Amino acid sequence: MNRRKLIKGLAMLPIAGAVISNENLIAAVPGTSEGSLMNSVKSDSEQNTTFTSFMDETNIFRSIGVEPVINCMGTFTIIGGSLERPAVREAMEAASHNFVQYDELADGIGQRLAELTGAEWGMVSAGCAAGLKHITAACVTGGNPEKLIRIPDLTGFDKSEVIIPGFSRNAYDHAIRNIGVKIVSVNTPEELEKAINSQTAMIYIRSTDTDTFTGQPLSLEEIARIAKPHKVPVLVDAAAENLTLPPVHLKRGATIVAYSGGKAICGPQCAGLMLGDKSILMSAWQASSPHHGPGRDNKVGREEMIGMMAAVEDWVKRDHAADWKRWLSWLDIIARRLSTVEGVKTEVIERTLLDNKSPVLKVSWDSSKLHFSGFDVAEELGRNKPRIAVWAEDENNGESFFNVTTGQMQAGEEKIVAERLYKVLSQKRSPKPGMTVPSTNLTGAWDVRVQFFSSSSQHSFTIVQDGNWISGSHRGDMDVMNLSGTIEGDQIKFSSSRRITGDHLEFLFKGTIKGDSMSGDIHLGEYRTAKFTATRNASKPARKKVMIPAGPPLAT
Numbered sequence: 001m002n003r004r005k006l007i008k009g010l011a012m013l014p015i016a017g018a019v020i021s022n023e024n025l026i027a028a029v030p031g032t033s034e035g036s037l038m039n040s041v042k043s044d045s046e047q048n049t050t051f052t053s054f055m056d057e058t059n060i061f062r063s064i065g066v067e068p069v070i071n072c073m074g075t076f077t078i079i080g081g082s083l084e085r086p087a088v089r090e091a092m093e094a095a096s097h098n099f100v101q102y103d104e105l106a107d108g109i110g111q112r113l114a115e116l117t118g119a120e121w122g123m124v125s126a127g128c129a130a131g132l133k134h135i136t137a138a139c140v141t142g143g144n145p146e147k148l149i150r151i152p153d154l155t156g157f158d159k160s161e162v163i164i165p166g167f168s169r170n171a172y173d174h175a176i177r178n179i180g181v182k183i184v185s186v187n188t189p190e191e192l193e194k195a196i197n198s199q200t201a202m203i204y205i206r207s208t209d210t211d212t213f214t215g216q217p218l219s220l221e222e223i224a225r226i227a228k229p230h231k232v233p234v235l236v237d238a239a240a241e242n243l244t245l246p247p248v249h250l251k252r253g254a255t256i257v258a259y260s261g262g263k264a265i266c267g268p269q270c271a272g273l274m275l276g277d278k279s280i281l282m283s284a285w286q287a288s289s290p291h292h293g294p295g296r297d298n299k300v301g302r303e304e305m306i307g308m309m310a311a312v313e314d315w316v317k318r319d320h321a322a323d324w325k326r327w328l329s330w331l332d333i334i335a336r337r338l339s340t341v342e343g344v345k346t347e348v349i350e351r352t353l354l355d356n357k358s359p360v361l362k363v364s365w366d367s368s369k370l371h372f373s374g375f376d377v378a379e380e381l382g383r384n385k386p387r388i389a390v391w392a393e394d395e396n397n398g399e400s401f402f403n404v405t406t407g408q409m410q411a412g413e414e415k416i417v418a419e420r421l422y423k424v425l426s427q428k429r430s431p432k433p434g435m436t437v438p439s440t441n442l443t444g445a446w447d448v449r450v451q452f453f454s455s456s457s458q459h460s461f462t463i464v465q466d467g468n469w470i471s472g473s474h475r476g477d478m479d480v481m482n483l484s485g486t487i488e489g490d491q492i493k494f495s496s497s498r499r500i501t502g503d504h505l506e507f508l509f510k511g512t513i514k515g516d517s518m519s520g521d522i523h524l525g526e527y528r529t530a531k532f533t534a535t536r537n538a539s540k541p542a543r544k545k546v547m548i549p550a551g552p553p554l555a556t
Contacts, residue, residue, distance in 0.1 A: 051410045051411060051412035051413060054068055054386075054410070067385060068387070069382075069388070069389050070386060070388045070389070070416065071389055071408040071409065072388055072404045072417060073403075073408075074356050074391070074405045075260070075356065075407065077262070079389050080269065081262035082262050082263055082407075082408050083266060084266060084268060084269070085266045085267075085311060085314045087314045088268065088307045088308075088310045088311045090310075091310035092268065092304070093303075094306070095305075095306035095307070100302055102302070105302060105305060106305070109305055109306075109308075110282075110285075112309055113273075113312060116309075116312050116313060116316055117243070117246060118246030118247070119246065119247055119257075120277060121276065121277070121281045121282070122275050123281040124261070124272065124273060124300055124304065124309070125271065125273075125274060125288060125298065126272065126288070126289070126304070127260065127262075127298070128172075128259060128261075131258045131272035131274045131284070132175040132176055132204070132258055133176065133298065134274075134284040134288045135274065135280065136179045136202065136204075136235075137151060137179050137283075137293075137294060137295060138281070138284040138287055139159060139201040140157060140159050140181060141157075141159075141283065141287065142159070143279070145293070148293045149292070149293050151180055151294040153180065154180045154181065158198065160180075160181055160182060160201065161181060161182045161183075161184050161199045161200050161201060162182070162184070162202055162203070163186055163192065163195050163196065163202075163203045164183055164184070164185060164186075164204050164205070165185070165186055165187065165209075165211065165212075165223075166185045166186070166187045167187075167211045167212075167218075168204065168206045168209050168211075168212070169183075170502050171502055171503050171504075172237065172239075173204065178294070181201060185501075187218075188217065189217055192223065192226050193226055196227065196230050200230070201232075202232060202255075203223060203232055203234045203235070204237065205220065205223065205234070207220075207237060207241060207249060207257075207354070208238075208240075208241075208353075208355045214252070220249060220252045220254060228253075233256065233277065233280060234253065234254050234255045234256075235255065235256045236249040236254040236256070236258065238259055238355075239258065239259060240264060240355050240356050241264060241354040241355050242264045242357045243259060243264065243273075243312070245316065247275050247276075248354075250275065254276065256274060256276035256280060257274075258273070258274050259272065259274075259275070260272055260273075261273055261307075261311060264356070264407070265315055266311060266314075266315075267310070268304040268311070270304060271304040271305070324358075326411075327359050327407065327409070328406075330409060330413075330414035331348055331360075331361040333415065333418055334346075337418035337419065337421070338363060338418070338421060340426075341422065341426045343365050343366065343369055344364070345363070345364050346361055346362065347362045348361055349361075349403075356407070357407070358406050360403045360405050360406070362401055362402075363402055364401035365399070365400055366398055367394065367399070367400040371430060371432060372400075374400040375392060375400075377392060377424060377425070378390055378392035378402060380424050381420065381424065386416055388416075388417060390402040391403045404421075435468040435486065436488040436489040438468060438487045438489070439490040439513060440487075441465050442463045442518075443463055443464055445461070445463075445537035446462075446534045446535065446536055447534065447536075447537050448461055448532055448534040449533050450522065450530055451530060451531045451533075459475055459477070459532075460475045461473070461483060462483075463483070468486050469485075469486060470483070470485050470486065470492070471484045472484075473496075474496035476496075476507075479498045481497060481498045482496060482497075483496045485509070490512055490514070492520070494509050495507060495509065496509075505524075505525075505527070506525050507523075507524065508522065508525075509532065511532065516535060516536035517533065517534065517536070519531070519533040519534070520532060
């Protein structure tokens with residue numbers, strides 16, 4: 001599972017490296033002295049008050065009409081990422097009582113993170129993506145404020161290009177592009193060698209791309225080998241990974257490795273952890289708030305900075321094997337409860353990669369026999385109380401499944417989840433009825449008005465109908481997209497989508513037909529919603545005879 005994929009099964013509660021053995025997860029860490037931050041804050045129960053809070057009708061989210069969610073999906077920002085460890089919350093609260101000079105604070109934290117992780121230096125940013133932005137600025141400016149304040153206009157800069165392998169292009173490289181750099185895509189070692197020049201500021205890769213794994217043609221080791229003679233830094237985005245000590249990607253050749261604070265490490269949700277080369281990280285801090293320039297809009301508070309450091313200290317001391325054992329015990333409870341549901345299979349998957357590393361229970365069935373899909377289950381769980389977020393998919397071979405991921409579950413929730421899943425999966429369902437006869441034929445051209453939150457746009461549809469099925473094209477503001485879906489009675493459901501490098505946009509239309517018009521809502525996934533109205537274009541298609549000459553033209 002990848003943090004950058006949008007979950008289709010939860011309709012859209014949308015949902016962002018090398019193989020490491022458990023014993024290598026934590027190595028001996030220097031600097032864990034009696035005077036550590038962890039010793040200056042009170043200890044707290046593992047369970048704390050999170051489960052009690054979820055069950056309480058006076059829950060702070062319910063007080064404003066928002067129903068909280070049991071997270072069985074993983075560390076996805078759209079549902080809150082992760083729960084901060086008790087020591088993190090206490091450290092943040094302690095930091096809120098006094099003022100401090102931020103550069104001095106950054107230096108102190110940088111040194112402490114170096115002691116804890118074995119990296120040369122550390123920096124806390126306002127989230128992982130902000131850190132990518134600041135490091136790009138650092139590699140472009142070299143810490144020169146005369147250049148910094150001119151970003152994103154890089155005219156006259158001696159560094160203005162970032163190389164990204166094609167397989168690492170993703171939605172998060174917006175953070176890199178925000179600096180104004182030119183992105184150069186490569187796909188082979190030979191292309192990488194050729195792409196590096198005097199303008200190359202850095203190379204960026206995602207640790208989760210299997211193409212970067214050890215032994216691959218463009219592995220991190222190979223990229224680092226090619227980059228090193230040219231003194232080009234390599235930035236590895238390991239946002240959702242478990243923290244390895246010392247950081248495995250630095251050992252493999254990376255210059256900087258970037259983690260999310262609010263994912264596996266369970267630090268502040270709005271913090272990022274940057275580890276590696278001190279000179280680059282000092283320049284990256286210069287490019288971030290509170291300093292003016294392109295990073296001033298990415299403010300990280302003293303509370304988050306101290307909280308992130310506390311999360312790393314906590315990570316060093318945590319019994320990760322005990323966490324894993326506890327998560328497996330929760331999956332066992334859920335699996336045993338579902339074992340009596342006819343036609344439902346369960347399988348425990350113990351992930352070995354560092355990204356989103358926690359055991360998972362795969363729950364699967366034949367949708368043609370049980371008459372419900374993974375999407376149906378995810379919708380039922382996600383839209384009704386108690387709300388449970390799961391990752392669901394429907395395969396072409398008829399198998400449907402969802403995953404229960406334990407890494408962000410809380411003690412006590414496993415029993416709620418087990419009972420809720422049993423109730424949903426054991427419910428007998430009849431085969432879905434056949435499709436309703438269409439009330440009209442949509443074939444033709446349609447003029448479409450789309451109303452966004454603060455603007456409207458003129459789009460168009462060209463539709464071909466074959467019984468209940470419709471296909472065609474959707475012309476938007478920027479692109480022409482393929483369109484497909486259904487019409488049943490006077491109800492329409494169809495989608496169009498556009499994938500460009502690093503990004504994916506999907507329009508999901510649902511509406512009602514009345515005569516020669518239709519109207520309804522558009523679901524835009526993570527970009528929320530819009531409305532549309534469409535009227536049939538009454539213009540008759542052009543009719544023109546074409547004369548074909550018998551030979552070459554006699555005149556021009």
